[in-house]
Amino acid sequence: MMRSPMFGKLSGSEEILLPVKPSYITLTLLVALMINLLPLTGWLLGLRPDFVALVLLYWGIHQPRKIGFLPAWLLGLAMDVADGSLFGQHALAYSVMMFAAIALHRRVSMFDMRHQILHVLPILLIMQLIVLGVRAAAGGEFPGWWYFLTSITGALLWPVTDVLLKIRLRQRPDPDEA
């Protein structure tokens, strides 16, 4: 690499954020699950990124100690039931995604937002490829290239996710308050 990312614009890590409570992580995951359950149709459904995957990936990269495989796996099962897909396909995909997030968390958080997107996109694509592989093994057929659009929209929404999930963590406690 020509330019060390250490000299690039650092994002996130230079801010001092409040410690993340486990209840906040749970809340964000539940909200993401609810957005995934929205009754969308047509092209909106085709473009809708997997918000549960995005938020799981975010916490996996930023708080690898506070989130693990179990929540990812359980949310995967919930998504399988909600989508009526094969029982375990999302669970497997989210587990692999969580592995990638925790394994790469030091590396990804060193980059600025544009380069983070380039890390998030392949992780989301690998997740979809796993689902595709599972369905192909179970006798499904390729639904079409639009299938991968959700990964692209998901990666493009990564900065928005970053901003939204940090809102609550930016509020500093008032030092005058006893």
Added chain:
Amino acid sequence: MEYTPPPFFKRGPSLLARLGFFALLSVILLYADARFHYMEAMRKVIAVVLYPLQELADTPGQAASRVANFFVSQSYLQRENDRLSHENFMQAGQLQSQQALIAENRHLRQLMELQERAEQTSTVAEILYVGRDPFGRKVIIDKGSSQDIEEGAAVVDDTGLIGQITRTFPWTSEVALISDREQVVPVQVVRNDLRAAVFGIGYDGALDLRFMPVNTDVENGDVLVTSGIDGVYPPGLPVAVVSNIERNAAYPFAKITCTPAAGANRNRQVLVMSRLAPLPDYPIAPESKKAGKTRKARKGG
């Protein structure tokens, strides 16, 4: 003395080991579900847990449609009322003649000692949302096993067959549309009683009539209705209209495309028909050797 690492280096099993554990667990579940359908009970439990979240997610859309309903113009309502009362009048005439036909049919069937046609009840349901799984074509309706919806029941709208109930949950159920790639509907051509099977091809607006010889007597505009020989769909429901036929002698079969008569994207209300009375047992060949084979084959199909 044994050496033990300081506690702050203890992190449990390695990342790869944890991934292996959860991946293996997922693969076992996948195999059990895809191959043996063992996971249906588990699915129902999780569906009950998810139900309030799903209701919450549906609320904005439902509120929006309620607001839109509230602001419907009077002229629109008046026009709709006129149209409906006109339709009602036309159908009342047909219904009166149908009563006589039903009685006559029953009488004729008795005379010919045929089995009675089963009376069917039906339940009105509303489509909640379109299934999100990109690999299949499904919709979710708002009636479930607590309203006596059974798996395998046919689902129709006002113009024809939509699909079949494939999974029931306590308050919702999943309908596989006839356009789903895995759905096959046994049909009959109304004009000449030719029997065939219609296959879904994975998107709305087209169905395939497969395995018909090139010289088959099917024409553009032929109406296809369910034949009822499968014991799943009641006979006589409109399924599709033949829209395009390619007869190429190079292939063993003609390529026949049909337009579905109904569509899940047209109205929100659908009718769930009750299950048919089970068909009489498959006749078993007298030889004891073949009997076992036939029974086995029936189970698989």
